[in-house]
Amino acid sequence: MMASAFAFYRGAAAVMASDLAITPVSGFRAQLCGDAHLLNFGGYASPERDLLFDVNDFDETLPGPWEWDVKRLAASIAIAGRGAGLLRGERRTAIEATGRRYRETMRSLAADTELSVWYAKLNEWMLVDRFRTDFGRKAAPELDRALTKARSKDHLKAFSKLTRMVDGEPSIVADPPIVTPLRDLVPGERSEIEGPLKRLFRTYRQTLQRDRRHLLDRYRIVDIARKVVGVGSVGTSCWILLLMGRDASDPLFLQVKEAQPSVLAPFAGKSRFSNQGERVVEASG
Numbered sequence: 001m002m003a004s005a006f007a008f009y010r011g012a013a014a015v016m017a018s019d020l021a022i023t024p025v026s027g028f029r030a031q032l033c034g035d036a037h038l039l040n041f042g043g044y045a046s047p048e049r050d051l052l053f054d055v056n057d058f059d060e061t062l063p064g065p066w067e068w069d070v071k072r073l074a075a076s077i078a079i080a081g082r083g084a085g086l087l088r089g090e091r092r093t094a095i096e097a098t099g100r101r102y103r104e105t106m107r108s109l110a111a112d113t114e115l116s117v118w119y120a121k122l123n124e125w126m127l128v129d130r131f132r133t134d135f136g137r138k139a140a141p142e143l144d145r146a147l148t149k150a151r152s153k154d155h156l157k158a159f160s161k162l163t164r165m166v167d168g169e170p171s172i173v174a175d176p177p178i179v180t181p182l183r184d185l186v187p188g189e190r191s192e193i194e195g196p197l198k199r200l201f202r203t204y205r206q207t208l209q210r211d212r213r214h215l216l217d218r219y220r221i222v223d224i225a226r227k228v229v230g231v232g233s234v235g236t237s238c239w240i241l242l243l244m245g246r247d248a249s250d251p252l253f254l255q256v257k258e259a260q261p262s263v264l265a266p267f268a269g270k271s272r273f274s275n276q277g278e279r280v281v282e283a284s285g
Contacts, residue, residue: 004083005079005082005083006076006079006080006083009037009075009076009079010037010039010230011234013034013035013060013072013263014263016072016075017034017068017263017264017266017267017268018266018267020065020067020068020071020072020267021267021268023067023071025065025067025068026065026066026067027065028065028066029063029064029065029066030063030064030065030066030069031061031062031063031283032060032061032062032063032064032065032066032068032069032264032268033055033057033058033060033061033069034058034059034060034061034062034064034069034262034263034264035057035059035060035072035263036055036069036070036072036073036076037072037073037075037076038073038076038077038080039076039080040055040056040057041053041054041055041056042056042150043124043146043147043150044056045154046121050123050124051123051124051147051150051151052121052122052123052124053122053123053124053127054121054122058280058283058284059233059259059262059280060262060263060264061262061279061280061283061284062262062264062265062268062269062271062279062283063268063269064264064267064268064269065268068264068268070099070102073098074095074098074099077091077094077095077098078091078095081094124147127143127147128140128143128147131143155251155252155253156249156251158253159251159253162179162240162242162253163223163242163251165248169222170222170223170242170244170248170251171183171222171223171242172223172224172225172240172242174225177228178227178228179225179226179227179228179240180225180226180227181223181224181225181226182194182223182224182225182226183223185226193224193239194224197224197239197241197256198221200256201221201241201254201256205217218245218246219243219244219245219252220243220244221241221242221243222242222243222244223241223242224239224240224241224242225239225240225242226238226239227239227240227255229257233257236257236258236260237257237258238255238256238257238258239255239256239257240253240254240255240256241253241254241255241256259275259276259277259279259280260276261276262276262279
């Protein structure tokens with residue numbers, strides 16, 4: 001967090017929640033991201049394999065005043081812009097454009113039907129159209145490069161980067177302190193972790209819909225590694241599971257990540273879910 005002002009900001013969601021708790025609010029509540037800064041938006045694949053642009057981190061999600069997400073996002077643009085060397089006027093323009101787009105989108109959604117709002121999304125083709133409208137065709141190559149890079153980040157690329165073959169079986173490559181395979185832990189620690197993780201995996205399987213459960217049953221766990229996670233989650237437990245399907249070209253990575261109470265909870269109220277993982281999954285689904 002000492003690397004830059006923005007790095008500190010990313011890791012200080014709890015500090016900002018405390019600050020926001022004493023600010024005026026309209027009284028309207030929404031399901032908040034809880035950590036709506038600039039880098040928690042990005043591209044990811046939907047279950048149908050469409051590339052979408054949206055919020056991609058719900059670790060801190062909780063119902064609360066809608067203003068809190070908007071303020072955290074706006075502040076992140078100001079801090080990131082300052083770190084990037086943007087002038088004060090340029091930062092202000094970016095913040096005002098963000099607020100305007102939020103206001104216009106909410107007004108548009110308010111006039112739509114419930115089903116239209118439910119299915120509303122921003123996919124890569126819509127993003128390209130908006131980008132060209134706002135910035136012109138000269139900026140299109142930069143967006144094309146970003147989309148190409150996003151599309152290339154799939155499970156096969158992760159597999160080639162994170163694994164190597166050992167005695168005919170893929171194994172996760174050690175990259176300490178970021179990635180530490182289970183085999184590299186001391187024997188006592190390894191035995192204490194492997195059993196509970198596999199039981200947790202079986203419990204997770206039972207929570208899935210039948211078709212997804214059937215798909216998961218086609219895979220087997222072949223390796224496990226501990227992973228150090230991002231700025232806001234440092235200190236929490238995180239593991240990656242490597243599963244293989246019908247052959248060596250059929251990998252699946254799953255992340256097992258500890259979920260703690262939202263940093264918003266002391267100020268917005270406790271979650272109605274006793275299980276913090278369920279809180280995150282239910283809000284992001």
